[in-house]
Amino acid sequence: MLNKVLSSLSIIAPCLWFSASSLAAEPAIPYINASVNIDGKMDETVWQQAKLIAIDNVTWPYENTQSPVTTSVRVFENGQSLFLAFDAKDPDPAQIRAFFRDRDRSWNDDLVGIKIDSFNNGRSAYQFFINPLGVQQDSIENVLSDSEDSSWNGIWDSAGQINDTGYVVEVEIPLRVLNFDDSQDTKTMAMEFLRFYPRSERLRISSMQIAHENQCWVCQMPAFTGFSGTKQNSNLAVIPAMVVSHQQTRDIDGSTIPDWEDDTNYEPGLDVKWAITPDTTLNATLNPDFSQVEADNGQLSVNNSFSLFFPEKRAFFLDNADYFSSHINLLHTRNIAAPDYGAKLTGSKQGHTYAAFVTNDEFTNVMVPGNLGSSVVSLEQKSENAALRYRYDANETLSVGALTTTRQSEDYKNQLLSLDGKYEPTANDTFKAQILTSKTDYDPAMVKELCDDETLENCEIDESVLRTQLEDDNQGLGYMLDYRHNQKHWKAFASYRNYDAALRADMGFLSQVDFNKFITGFEYRWYGDEQTWWNRTRWYTDWDISHNENGELLEKEIQSNIAISGPLQSTIDFGVDHRKRAGLRHDESSLAIDGNTDLFSENTQWIYLESKPAPGVFSGLTLRTGNRVDLANNRMADERYIRPLLDFYLGQHFEVRLRHTYQKLTADGMEVFTANLSDIRFTYQFNINSYLRLAFIKTDIRRNQANYIDDVDSQYKRLSTQLLYAYKLNPQTVFFAGYSDNGYQDDDLSKISKDNKTFFAKFSYAWLL
Incomplete structure (x- = not known):
């Protein structure tokens, strides 16, 4: 009988633990009517009145073991800001890993910080981390989408100093940075205080214990009360900006090199952010600068039939971007290229989260998805874009939401409606579901663009052209179901997606339609200890199968x-x-698969190696070999793929970042192509506010014309360079100045010839009123 009781208790223990933690007495963050100078010294007497919290529990790679180093944090709030002072002891301060870097790039350093679930609902958390020199990292952890977004940037203050016993970091987080429920006088926020200690192992040291069988770590964070005197007098940010650019372009046609055409632009802009209440924010922008200041990471697109993904980097769209997220990426704002205006309203109160935005765009960029590939069509006509999101968190286990988007131009329109839900009946089980429907009217100009200005009758038809023919059936339907069960040592999951041929999500990143896919998988984990040379081992496997909506195997x-x-x-x-x-x-x-395609078998072996053997050094290597479909010639080919990575610091200020990708395809005993992509960046970080960066991105693709069905260039080279100086007082008060150029070479050119040169400068200043 006793064994049965113990067995039952072991099954429900995670749920009992969760309930017990929520019923436990909630500690309080003390209110002190004082402030401190953020200088990394912790010499003010007010710190002795602050709450002292120990950070002494290793939660990764081990589960709740004693920390080998001593760390504490003192915390208080004064009604306008949350103050923290971390005292991180170190037995050998010479081994502390700390470098001057740009914001959000010190994740491999020694770090201290805090995670804050400001609504105490287990749905998301702000993350604030600081290295021993005061360099800031901040991000949003989204539990619903199982993602972290480090592109979010708040305005807060920090400073750090290394001393003889370790290092000290002081932090001030203005409460205006946080969204929280203002309906209660005394606020309740869940918090976790952390230290990352990277030596031979990278230890995650916490102020709390974490049950690894519960896949929601944010849900386990203890609640703290306080902030009853919270005031947000400074709730308006006005950010004027000026962008000046001088661009030289020329259209190189064959061996003819025309003269440069010059264009100088002066673009003033204005961003306004108004925290109407602590839980409701209005963003507005006029003539915003949405230019890419820093070059995207290079990506090879050879032998790939689907569109490449690039992350969003622009401040207007990033602010509270997690409010729009759902299980499927239905809102990818990089689709919006050059708006004249934008407005966004976001808020969350008592379980209700809402978000809406509207912008125009000088262009209409639309992805046309299929089941074997996708294409992007760009029209030089203005479009209107809008999105609306609502989510209701019924309790700690159930969330439901809705999202609608619309995009339209002259004769084009796409409307989408989606409903989603997430249910966690236990700490180990998660169910997700989402259903979406769309209606799309394509502009005939899109077909003309895909057909290289030919009419449909004279066009060389392919899948992307056929997918635009939606006159008789322009309404699409899709859905996804997902279940996963997680224990400390193992995880099992299964999911199913079904997107019919007419489904479109043109405001999102939906690159494949007309398919259904079932996937199931299993993972087992082993945990090491101080006696083993390894600390974690993981075995993972999955199986999936996809068909089109006619039941034909993809x-x-x-x-x-x-x-x-x-x-x-x-x-x-x-x-x-x-x-x-x-x-x-x-x-x-014809869109048919059976009888219209060959079924190929690919077998691939790969290995990935990674190490951080010394302070300021990161190395990685990906090797892949096997056979792969040669998409240009519809046959099997042998592939060799190598991608080394190396980052290292020379001193505390100078970083070298090297990336190279090599890919070679061989078929019928002859080379098909050899592709090389090099991404090299040198950065000198003067201090935590400014840096100078030089970047080179070179693509070199050589094709064996004798081993291709269609006519192709035997060579294609592209070289992009950028020199950038940046000064950032905070994420909104910035100055950039730089130069970039692009050039290419094909069979008609004897060398790489530049077709674009740009000199640019940007200045913006944040007035916090």
């Missing part, structure tokens, strides 16, 4: 890999993939 795949983490912060991850997939259509004017 792809069937099984993959498995083993990852081992060990000394020198190293990881060895190796695996095998076996996939059957449909090749190109023999008759492009």
